Amino acid sequence: MSAPSLQPPPAAATRILDRIEALARVSEQPDGLTRIYLSPQHAQANALVGGWMREAGLAVHVDAAGNLVGRREGERPGLPCLMLGSHLDSVRNAGRYDGMLGVLTAIECVAALGPRPLPFAIEVVGFGDEEGVRFQATMLGSRAVAGTFDPALLDLRDAGGTTMREAMAAFGLDPSAVGSAARRREDVLAYVEYHIEQGPVLEAEGLPVGVVTAINGQQRFRIQVDGMAGHSGTVPMRLRQDALAAAAECVLAAERIAAGLPDAVATVGQLAPSPGATNVIPGRAVFSLDVRSPRDADRMRVAAAIVDECRAIATRRRVAIDIAQTHELSSCACAAWLQDQVAAAIAADGHRVLALPSGAGHDAMAMVALTDVAMLFLRCRDGISHHPAEAITAEDAATGARVLQAFIERFEPRA
Amino acid sequence: MSAPSLQPPPAAATRILDRIEALARVSEQPDGLTRIYLSPQHAQANALVGGWMREAGLAVHVDAAGNLVGRREGERPGLPCLMLGSHLDSVRNAGRYDGMLGVLTAIECVAALGPRPLPFAIEVVGFGDEEGVRFQATMLGSRAVAGTFDPALLDLRDAGGTTMREAMAAFGLDPSAVGSAARRREDVLAYVEYHIEQGPVLEAEGLPVGVVTAINGQQRFRIQVDGMAGHSGTVPMRLRQDALAAAAECVLAAERIAAGLPDAVATVGQLAPSPGATNVIPGRAVFSLDVRSPRDADRMRVAAAIVDECRAIATRRRVAIDIAQTHELSSCACAAWLQDQVAAAIAADGHRVLALPSGAGHDAMAMVALTDVAMLFLRCRDGISHHPAEAITAEDAATGARVLQAFIERFEPRA
Numbered sequence: 001m002s003a004p005s006l007q008p009p010p011a012a013a014t015r016i017l018d019r020i021e022a023l024a025r026v027s028e029q030p031d032g033l034t035r036i037y038l039s040p041q042h043a044q045a046n047a048l049v050g051g052w053m054r055e056a057g058l059a060v061h062v063d064a065a066g067n068l069v070g071r072r073e074g075e076r077p078g079l080p081c082l083m084l085g086s087h088l089d090s091v092r093n094a095g096r097y098d099g100m101l102g103v104l105t106a107i108e109c110v111a112a113l114g115p116r117p118l119p120f121a122i123e124v125v126g127f128g129d130e131e132g133v134r135f136q137a138t139m140l141g142s143r144a145v146a147g148t149f150d151p152a153l154l155d156l157r158d159a160g161g162t163t164m165r166e167a168m169a170a171f172g173l174d175p176s177a178v179g180s181a182a183r184r185r186e187d188v189l190a191y192v193e194y195h196i197e198q199g200p201v202l203e204a205e206g207l208p209v210g211v212v213t214a215i216n217g218q219q220r221f222r223i224q225v226d227g228m229a230g231h232s233g234t235v236p237m238r239l240r241q242d243a244l245a246a247a248a249e250c251v252l253a254a255e256r257i258a259a260g261l262p263d264a265v266a267t268v269g270q271l272a273p274s275p276g277a278t279n280v281i282p283g284r285a286v287f288s289l290d291v292r293s294p295r296d297a298d299r300m301r302v303a304a305a306i307v308d309e310c311r312a313i314a315t316r317r318r319v320a321i322d323i324a325q326t327h328e329l330s331s332c333a334c335a336a337w338l339q340d341q342v343a344a345a346i347a348a349d350g351h352r353v354l355a356l357p358s359g360a361g362h363d364a365m366a367m368v369a370l371t372d373v374a375m376l377f378l379r380c381r382d383g384i385s386h387h388p389a390e391a392i393t394a395e396d397a398a399t400g401a402r403v404l405q406a407f408i409e410r411f412e413p414r415a
Numbered sequence: 416m417s418a419p420s421l422q423p424p425p426a427a428a429t430r431i432l433d434r435i436e437a438l439a440r441v442s443e444q445p446d447g448l449t450r451i452y453l454s455p456q457h458a459q460a461n462a463l464v465g466g467w468m469r470e471a472g473l474a475v476h477v478d479a480a481g482n483l484v485g486r487r488e489g490e491r492p493g494l495p496c497l498m499l500g501s502h503l504d505s506v507r508n509a510g511r512y513d514g515m516l517g518v519l520t521a522i523e524c525v526a527a528l529g530p531r532p533l534p535f536a537i538e539v540v541g542f543g544d545e546e547g548v549r550f551q552a553t554m555l556g557s558r559a560v561a562g563t564f565d566p567a568l569l570d571l572r573d574a575g576g577t578t579m580r581e582a583m584a585a586f587g588l589d590p591s592a593v594g595s596a597a598r599r600r601e602d603v604l605a606y607v608e609y610h611i612e613q614g615p616v617l618e619a620e621g622l623p624v625g626v627v628t629a630i631n632g633q634q635r636f637r638i639q640v641d642g643m644a645g646h647s648g649t650v651p652m653r654l655r656q657d658a659l660a661a662a663a664e665c666v667l668a669a670e671r672i673a674a675g676l677p678d679a680v681a682t683v684g685q686l687a688p689s690p691g692a693t694n695v696i697p698g699r700a701v702f703s704l705d706v707r708s709p710r711d712a713d714r715m716r717v718a719a720a721i722v723d724e725c726r727a728i729a730t731r732r733r734v735a736i737d738i739a740q741t742h743e744l745s746s747c748a749c750a751a752w753l754q755d756q757v758a759a760a761i762a763a764d765g766h767r768v769l770a771l772p773s774g775a776g777h778d779a780m781a782m783v784a785l786t787d788v789a790m791l792f793l794r795c796r797d798g799i800s801h802h803p804a805e806a807i808t809a810e811d812a813a814t815g816a817r818v819l820q821a822f823i824e825r826f827e828p829r830a
Binding site: 290 | 507613614633643645647649651652659673678679680686691695696697698775776800801802
C-alpha cells in the first residue's frame with residue numbers, strides 16, 4: 001500500500017463521499033439502499049445527480065431509456081466523446097459505492113477540468129439499470145445506449161406484474177422510442193468505467209487501484225428437482241426421493257467443480273425447497289446456478305460439467321431434474337490501447353500497475369458492442385459488495401479521482 | 416392384499432367418504448385444504464362435524480380448548496368412556512384423510528351400534544390442534560384433554576402476531592379456563608385412534624389395516640449457519656465462506672447418518688439461504704432438522720451424531736453455526752392389552768395381523784399421559800400424506816370401519 005496520508009482527504013473526495021451519502025438516501029426503504037429501474041427513486045436520483053452534473057458544467061438530459069446523460073463539448077460542438085460513467089440503480093439492500101462511485105467521481109473530474117476545451121467531448125452517463133433487479137434482465141440502460149436493446153424486453157414483467165413498457169410510460173418515457181437512446185459508433189471514442197472492485201484482490205495486493213483486463217463471462221441457470229414429498233416420520237430413508245437432498249448434492253458438486261479450475265467460480269445463491277415444512281420431506285427444490293470465468297471456454301466447461309453432474313445425481317437419486325439456462329454473456333476484453341492509458345494514469349499517480357480480471361458484470365460488457373471499453377478498479381474493504389457493509393476509504397476515493405482525472409487529461413483517441 | 420371386492424362399497428364407507436369431501440371444503444383456501452387451530456374454518460368444522468355427531472345420537476359440546484366432543488352414555492349415565500377420535504385441523508395444503516378419517520369413521524361406528532346400551536360410555540373427540548401449524552406447538556387439543564397443556568403456551572404468537580390467548584378469546588373460549596378441558600383418569604378407559612398410516616408399509620405388505628406398536632419419538636432443531644455474503648463473480652472459491660454450501664453438507668450428513676440405523680429417519684424440510692439472490696454468495700442459511708425413531712436411545716444417538724457432524728462441517732468451512740433444539744417428544748408405547756383387542760378385531764375381519772411402529776406423531780402421544788392408548792392404521796396410496804394426493808380406496812375405508820366397529824363391540828376394559 002502507498003504510504004498513509006496524514007493530510008485530510010482533498011475536497012474532491014469529501015464532496016464525492018458526501019454526495020454518495022445523499023444519493024444513498026434516495027431509496028425505497030428507510031433503513032437501507034434499494035433503487036430499481038424506472039421507480040420513483042430512479043427519477044429522484046436522476047434529478048439529484050443531474051443537478052450535480054449541471055453544477056459541473058454539463059448539459060444534461062434523460063435519454064429514451066431513462067439513462068441520465070451529461071455532456072461537455074470539446075473544442076467545437078458535436079465532436080465525438082469520451083464516455084465515462086456507470087449505473088445509478090442498485091441491488092436490494094445494496095452497498096452505496098457499486099455504480100454510484102463511478103458516476104459521481106466522473107462528474108467531479110469534469111468539474112475539475114476547468115474552462116480549457118479538450119480536443120474531444122466528454123459525456124458522463126448514469127445508467128438506469130445494470131443490476132436487473134426489477135425485470136430480471138440486466139444492463140438495460142447500457143444495452144439501450146449500445147443499440148442492443150431488444151424491444152421484446154418491453155414485455156418483461158416485474159414481481160408486481162407491471163410490464164417494462166408500462167413502467168417506462170409511467171416514468172414519462174415513450175417505450176416505442178427506446179431505440180433512439182442508441183448512440184452512433186462515430187460519436188463515441190471509448191467507454192471507460194471506474195468502479196469498486198467488489199472483490200478482495202486489490203486489498204490483498206495492497207494497492208488502491210488496478211486496471212481491468214477482461215470482464216468474466218457468465219451463465220445462469222434455473223434448476224428444478226422433483227422428487228416425492230412425504231411425511232418426515234413415515235417414509236424410511238431407503239424409500240425417499242428427497243428433492244432437497246438431491247439439490248444439496250448439486251450445490252456441493254458446483255462448488256467442487258468450479259474450485260478445480262483457476263479463476264472459475266460457481267454459486268448457488270437461491271434455493272427453495274417445497275412445501276417447506278419441518279415435518280415434510282421436500283418434494284421439490286428449485287435453485288439458481290451462476291457460473292463465471294474470464295475465459296469463455298473455461299466457463300462453458302465448468303457449466304457443462306456441473307450440469308452433467310446434476311443430471312447424474314438426479315438419476316442416481318431417482319428424481320426428475322429440469323435445467324434451464326436463463327442468461328449467458330460472453331467475457332468482454334478491455335481494449336489494449338485503453339488499458340495502456342489507464343495503466344499510465346495509475347503509474348503517474350505513483351502506484352504499481354496491477355492488471356486483473358473483473359469477476360462481476362459491468363455496463364462495459366454491454367458498451368463493448370458500441371465502442372472500445374476499459375475499466376479502472378478501486379479497492380473496497382474486505383472485497384464486500386452487494387451488501388450494506390460495502391466500504392472504501394476517503395484516501396482511496398481521492399486516489400481514484402486523481403487517477404481518473406489524469407486519464408481524462410492525457411486521453412488520446414485511438415490512432 | 417385381500418381378494419378384490421366386486422360389490423359397491425357399503426353405505427357406511429360411502430357416507431364417510433362423502434363427509435370427508437364436504438369437510439375438506441372447509442378450508443381457508445379455495446383450491447386446497449388448510450384448516451388451522453382457532454380459525455373461522457375450525458369453528459365451521461366443529462359445527463359441521465357436530466351435526467353429524469348429533470345425527471349419530473351423540474351429545475355434543477365444544478370443550479374449553481376448542482375440541483369437539485360427542486358422548487354416548489353406556490348402560491347408565493356417567494360411566495367411564497372408551498374415547499375414540501383424532502384431529503380436525505390440517506397442515507397447509509393438506510390431504511383430507513389425515514385426522515378427519517378417524518373422527519368421521521368413529522361417528523359412523525357409533526351410529527351403527529344401534530340402541531342397545533354398552534357397559535361403558537363412548538366419546539368421539541375431534542381435536543382442534545394436532546399439527547401445530549398455527550402456533551408451532553403441536554397437539555394442543557389432546558394436551559388440554561390429557562391435562563398437560565402448559566398455560567405458558569397461551570403466550571405463543573402466530574405468524575400474524577396474534578397470541579393463542581387472543582385467538583381463544585376470538586373463538587369464544589375463555590383462555591383462563593383451558594385447564595377445565597382436562598379429563599379425570601377414572602373417567603376414561605382407553606384412547607383408541609384410527610388413522611391413515613401416512614407411510615408405505617401396509618401397502619408394501621398388501622394389507623388394508625395394521626395395529627400400531629409404538630409411536631416414534633422425535634426431536635426438532637433450528638440450525639443457523641453464518642458465513643460471509645459476497646458477490647458471486649468476484650470472490651475466488653478458496654476465499655469463500657458460503658453458508659448454503661455448509662448447510663448442503665449438513666443436509667447430506669443428516670441423510671447419511673439416519674440411513675445408518677434401522678427405523679431412524681432424519682429430514683431437512685426447510686432451508687432458506689439469504690440474501691437469496693442469484694448473484695450473491697449466501698451469507699446465512701437457516702434450516703430445520705427433524706429426527707425420529709421408535710427407540711428413544713436410537714433417536715438421541717442419531718440426533719447427537721448429526722449435530723456433531725454439523726459442528727465439524729462448520730469448523731472446517733470457517734462458518735459459525737447455532738443449533739437450537741425446538742421440540743422433543745419421547746416415543747409412546749401402545750398398551751399391550753389394547754393392541755391385543757385391536758389385533759383381534761383385525762383378525763376377525765379376516766386379515767393377517769401386522770404390527771408396525773408409527774413414524775408420524777399422533778394425538779395418542781399426548782393422550783398417553785391420561786390413559787392407555789392404541790392405534791389402528793389404514794393403508795394409504797403410495798404412503799403419501801401431508802399432500803393433496805393423499806388417498807385411500809373406498810374398499811379400504813369400509814374395511815377400516817368394519818374393524819373399528821368390531822373393536823368397539825368387543826371392547827373389554829382392562830381387567
